[in-house]
Amino acid sequence: MSDQIEFRSHVLTKHRLALESLLFFNSCQARVASCIADAVETFGAPEIVPEGADRLRVRIDGMQEEAQALFAVEAATGRPVGVAIYTRPDLEHIAVLHLSISAEYAAGGPRSDEQLLLRLLREVRRSTRRMKGVRRLELYYARGRMPASRWRSESKELA
Template sequence: MSKIEFKSHVPVAQKPALEALLFFNSCQERVSACIADAIEKFGSPEIVADRDRLRIHVKGLPEVQSLFAIDTETGRPVGVAVYARQDIEHVTVVHVGISAEFASGGRRANEQLLLKLLREVRRSTRRVKGVRTMDLYYATGRTSAPRWRAPAKVLM
């Protein structure tokens, strides 16, 4: 079983794999309403090349960031979280993609890649001064959904 590492970019050579993950993911039907809602609110994600690296850009979010889960054996992106700082205290994950093999029912589902990816986003945003909460838009797009909060004594 290969290891997973987290990076802020993907090599240009992995563009087809990133397109498959972000746009042609077989698991999208599970959250299609949430995806449509996020695209309507924030804009559609686009893959952009920055020299020899690929990143995700969202037209409605100029300061958007991405975190990719990379299979170390193949270099293939198997997960992505696209997030932005909505205000001084809040970071919102606006798009998420997980390869089918890691999704519920997949052969590597027990590795809990989605949870690990979101934990890594939370860990990286803790270093940003003032950030106190992280929302997963697919879960919080509705106002009644709970919000993930950092413990009171720990700033995100």
């Protein structure tokens, strides 16, 4: 089961519609709509941009720091089924600003047993461990309705 999903830093251009659907028209967004609205208001909206001739990446429009994206893709097709958009606001923290998981992999979906959200966050954490000085991975959506101004100093830590 787990070998059916790969984690990549890009999505091929031919999967643009699937990526747009995942990011902007995801049926699971209603579950965290207020968190999404807060994140967009605080950091900016995700934007799909071309990278080279055949790749796409996601950036946060208007954000001074460069955002990174990690995509969960189906190994057989390359179709994106999950994405985590994150940044490094300071030397010690990685902040996950946006998350999106395809409905089929989300809670209640037919493939929910693959725990894609948890695996995606673990992969972000694993990839950021190589960065010198990073001590915490913070999840913006889990900040408990804390005002954005206090979030950076009092965010929750993933174990």
